[in-house]
Amino acid sequence: MAAYTVVALVTAAANLFSGTCAVVHFRPILPGMARAGVPTSWLTFPIGVLKLAGALGLLAGLVTWSGLGTAAAAGLVVFFACAVYTHLLARDYSAQFGLAIGLLALAATTLALDPALSVG
Secondary structure (H helix, E strand, C coil), X not given: CHHHHHHHHHHHHHHHHHHHHHHCCCHHHHHHHHHCCCCHHHHHHHXXXXXXXXXXXXXXXXXXXXXXXXXXXXXXXXXXXXXXXXXXXCCCCCHHHHHHHHHHHHHHHHHHHCHHHCCC
16 A cells, blocks of 8 residues: 555646646647647647646545546546557657656556555
């Protein structure tokens, strides 16, 4: 349970930061998004809002109903799998591609450690 809590908190913090950067159109992320073919108009919604919702869902899952955290982690896994795929399609292997892989790994680890999914 302690490992899950730590990983969920790190995943939430990373997504709060990343989502906020997307919502405010943080200038350093714009070239990478353009290389991946992501329209600037998508940065606020769906990209930023979904990252922030995932982060808040993880945090809420830690303090209330654990199923909410499970759903948030699963949603972030799907989101970042799509992000990695988008970068691969665009043949964009920039730092943002590495960031998408890292965030996918964090979300997948959070989901894998989720005590609500443990057998037995």
